[in-house]
Amino acid sequence: MTSEHTVRFDLVVIGSGPGGEACAKRAAQNGLSVAIVERRELGGTCLNRGCIPTKLFLGATECIHELAAQSKFKLLSGSIQPNLPALQKRKEQVLNGSRQGLRKSFEQLGIALFEGSAHIHDASHIDVQLSDGPQAIEFGNLVLATGSAPSAFPGLEPDGERILDSDGILDLTEIPESLILVGGGVIGLELGRFFSRLGTKITVVEALDRLAPFEDPDVSKTIAQLCKREKWKLLLGKRVQSLRSTAEHAELTLESGEELTADRVLVATGRGPVFDGLGLEESACTQDSRGFIQVDEYLKAAAGIYAIGDLNGQALLAHAASHQGQYVADIIAGKTSAPYSSGPMPWCIYGAPESIRVGKMAEDMRAEGLSPVVSQYALAANPIAQAHALAQGFIKILWNDGKICGVTAVGHGVSHLITQATLMVSESWTLADAHRIIWAHPTLDEALLHAILADQTAV
Amino acid sequence: MTSEHTVRFDLVVIGSGPGGEACAKRAAQNGLSVAIVERRELGGTCLNRGCIPTKLFLGATECIHELAAQSKFKLLSGSIQPNLPALQKRKEQVLNGSRQGLRKSFEQLGIALFEGSAHIHDASHIDVQLSDGPQAIEFGNLVLATGSAPSAFPGLEPDGERILDSDGILDLTEIPESLILVGGGVIGLELGRFFSRLGTKITVVEALDRLAPFEDPDVSKTIAQLCKREKWKLLLGKRVQSLRSTAEHAELTLESGEELTADRVLVATGRGPVFDGLGLEESACTQDSRGFIQVDEYLKAAAGIYAIGDLNGQALLAHAASHQGQYVADIIAGKTSAPYSSGPMPWCIYGAPESIRVGKMAEDMRAEGLSPVVSQYALAANPIAQAHALAQGFIKILWNDGKICGVTAVGHGVSHLITQATLMVSESWTLADAHRIIWAHPTLDEALLHAILADQTAV
Known part of the structure; x- marks a missing residue:
């Protein structure tokens, strides 16, 4: 297979979702020669069939929900008609723009893009089926970032009709x-x-x-x-x-x-890993009990092969994939040799209400033999939540030995608290840390402050 | 005036806005006996005539703006009719609830509330005109937190009609x-x-x-x-x-x-300080050129008298007042002896677009003889801004010697970035700090991350 037509890259990444993208870009910035292979639309599930279109749909229709909420107080009246075909068209425009941006950013970083299905040929080669025929690529390292797809229990598979x-x-x-x-x-x-x-x-x-x-x-x-x-x-x-x-x-x-x-x-x-047609049987990669690709503490799946993002099943989240991708690019470039650690992982559910979670919940602490201590604040008392007529919800802070080890919230717009919450958990904030800054008033963020300062009780 | 009817408190606070409230509560928690005096509604300008009602009005009508924005893309159509009398009624309900909550929280902390106009009698006494007659109060320390009111140039005063x-x-x-x-x-x-x-x-x-x-x-x-x-x-x-x-x-x-x-x-x-009827002429307090009460680096206006919040003109912001109030309560209780320092002050403008500012702007740096370096990010590329069809705007990060010294932003929902921005400026984040945590995707917060990581240019 290696011939005069074979091209060689220090790193070949299969899959251009958030994990593959981040890995390829970081590797290029680290000075490696990099190729990325994609058989579908650039951007993977997140951009094309996941986070981005769902957030676009929810954002575009948020005022329908808000009108309903304000109408209950009779502050507003009226009606809103959605136009789903127009929304689909807008979705395609937005996604197209992002895909073009992605393509351009690969070009700017000198990342070679191969659009076709990849198949592992041997321990240092893959073949890619391009539109004009097969291309053999030799790799120094291979990163599998082929993601996941919806999965269903046997007998309950979608038929694509109803x-x-x-x-x-x-x-x-x-x-x-x-x-x-x-x-x-x-x-x-x-x-x-x-x-x-x-x-x-x-x-x-x-x-x-x-x-x-x-x-x-x-x-x-x-x-x-x-x-x-x-x-x-x-x-x-x-x-x-x-x-x-x-x-x-x-x-x-x-x-x-x-x-x-x-x-x-x-x-x-649920969702399951995607690696059909990849020829994993040609590699030493193995699957765990759920079918995801097993990796070691360096996210390595086999000699010279890493598996990142949804494919390894550690956390089916775009930002988890990006983080892993950057880590692997640094490992391959010799910029780090430490085992992979994500730190506290932020989770969000969007819409109304929104919810977030980072770090431990009470049941996690109990499972670890710790005694959970909680302080909490009802969003009903927050002026921004009140103004949006959606004051249900709360913020819970989990404490371990005087330090914040978890934050959970549900209610209006709480996805906006996720970065601050992640930082608080990541840095094990104490009560004193709440006073490191002036918290602007009136903000939703203040609800986090009030939750930190609220009475702590064992739960 | 001191008689058997005189009551004495370690601390008397005049004004129950955010500054007075925070000062009284912190002082009570510090073990002092505390009285608070209010001649109008509890909660001051912020609650009754400022931040809270404006945010309620803007929050309640946000969907009108969102409908207009989405309608431009033809994703939605329809119409919304506001009901201003109902909104006024809701405002009164919300404010009443908050005032009652405030009253209850004073009771719970053992803070004595005197509802009437205060007048400084001498260096250790005030009189309060209660509904059933005057009350003499002896104070250990006096905190003036009487706030500000709209001011107008001579000849341009409002007439209360049109x-x-x-x-x-x-x-x-x-x-x-x-x-x-x-x-x-x-x-x-x-x-x-x-x-x-x-x-x-x-x-x-x-x-x-x-x-x-x-x-x-x-x-x-x-x-x-x-x-x-x-x-x-x-x-x-x-x-x-x-x-x-x-x-x-x-x-x-x-x-x-x-x-x-x-x-x-x-x-x-603009707004000017409020101290009519207070009898400041009985004290050693002085005014600055703008008419605000002059304070020293401990926020002291005269022996035993502090002036906090809008009244001293340092920053006409509720959170600035609260922060000053807590500081003064700690000074009086002997919990700190350091001069007052606010740290970076967060500023927000609400509505659509929103804008925020914390720390230095380019012109501030130039005025200090520093060479401003900026990295910035257009919100048009952020999926949450895109979803709300308001993708105008940007985030600018100001750098000094590799450290973040200012953040400015304008666009959809950027008020939600203010706490994170304040922390970044307060802690002089470097590029490396951006990687302290995983930033959840997709969020508006990520735009901050992208602004940090963007190319830096001298401006």
Whole structure:
């Protein structure tokens, strides 16, 4: 395969999502010769089928939610009609702009872009199927950043007709009258909120006994209260037995025997790693029990091969992938030799209410044999939350030995607190640290300060 | 005057705005006996006639602005009708709730509240005119926190009819068809934005050559662009000669001779200290050239008397007042003996766009003989700004010797960046500090990160 046509790079990255992008760019900045391979649209799931389109949809429709909230107090009245085809067109414009920006930034850094499917040939070569034929590439190191895709339990797979996954539902141009969310986690909640604003009647079927099951139980409770206020039907602790599309609607049968119908069903039960066609069998890479690629403490999957981002299953988050990508670029360039450490990982759920989490929750502390101590603040007392007529929610600070070890919040706009919260957890702030700066008034940020200063109680 | 009816407190605070409140509470927590005196509503300007009602008005009407922004892209259509009387009623409910909360918090801390006008009697006594007669109070220390009120140039005073100050305009129950803002600073801009959303036609007359004249000139430029897009008429570098109300409208004559009429005029040309009736002539307090009470580096105005907050004119901001109040409570309790230092002061202008400033601007650095270096980021590239269809604006980072010494921003929701920006300036972040944490994606906060990492250029 190595021939006069083979090209060689110090680093070849497969996948141009946030992990691959960050890794390729950092490696180029570190002086390595770098190629990046992408078989679909530049930017991966985050840009094309994940964070960015969902935030665009939620941002564009936020005023529908706000109008409803203010109308309850009779401060405003009126109506807003969404135009889903126009929103889809805008989405394509925005994503196209970002993809072009990404392409240009690769060029500027001298990163070679190969658009086609990659296949591992041997321990130092891959082949890429370009539109004009195969290209052999020799690599010094290979970084796999091929990401994840929606996954479904056997028998509950989307059919692309009325039963969709998050990829499919993001392309709808007709507003469904009714939508059943199978899965009440972050993906289901964000997309459910979007369609709820468009007027779609929402039902959630969640196998566990609460929405947002990875969050603090009080966060789940607040989210459920607000969903019910918006007339969502919540079927918690219920499992789906079967799903099928008919000409008229989607049919869902629960294990309990109950039958539901709706215009559409969104299956949002999880995501799995993507490496089809990559020829991993040609490498020494192995999978963990969930199917993700196993990596060591340096994110190495095999000799000369790293696996970063969703593919290794450590945290299915764009910013986790970027962080890992930069680390691996530094490891390969010899700029660091320490094992990988992410530090506290920020998690957000967008829409209304928003929720955030960083560091430990009470149950995490108990599991570690620690005694959780909590201080908290109700957003009802915050003037910015009051002004947005969405004062439900709270901020909880988790303390360990006088130091902040976790922050959890739910309510209006709390995603804006995530960086500050991450810093507080990362640096184990004490009470005294709250006074390092003047906190501007009136801000949502002050609610963090008040939560820090509130009475601490063992929970 | 000292008699069997005289009561004594270690500390007497006059004024229950943010400065007085913070001072009284911290002093009580420090173990002092504390009284607070208030002649108007509890909570001072901030709660009753300043930050809180303006943020409530802006928050309640934000969806009007958002609908307009999204409608330009045809993503949404529709109309929203504001109900100003209902908004006034809601304002009263919210403020009442906060005042009650404040009253209760004083009770819980054992702070004695005297509701009436205070008059300085001698170096250790004040009299308070309560509803049932005068009360003599002996103090160990006295803190003056009587705040500020709108001020106007002679001949341009509001008449309370068609010519209003910020106090008066906040109580309107009828939406003016047209409004002239005399003064294009923070107060004029925030109130102008509110009425603009209600459909009022806005004209700004500003004596200086730009809006928001205390901000970075590029911030002023962006604000002006967006005001023009909303059809505001901007008369910059123009001075008002005369103002008068008639039965039909308010009439304004510029020094240039040009005449303007409108339904209402808001005079927002500044604020001055309030100490009428206080009997400052009985004390050794003095005024500076602007009329504010002079204080030393410990915020002391005379033996045993401190002046905090707007009254001393250092920074007319609620959070500046609170910070000073806490400091003075610590000084009096012997918990600190260091001169007062605020650290970097955060400034925000709310509405759309928002703007923030903390630390130095380029012109500040030049004035200090430093060579300003700037890195900046356009919000157009931020997915959260994009989603809100308001992608104008930027973040500027000012660097001195490789350390962040100032942050300025204008655009969608940038008030949410103020705490993080304050911390960065306060701690003189270097480039390396940007990597102390994982920045969640997608967030507005990331725009700060990108601004930090952007190319640095001398300006």
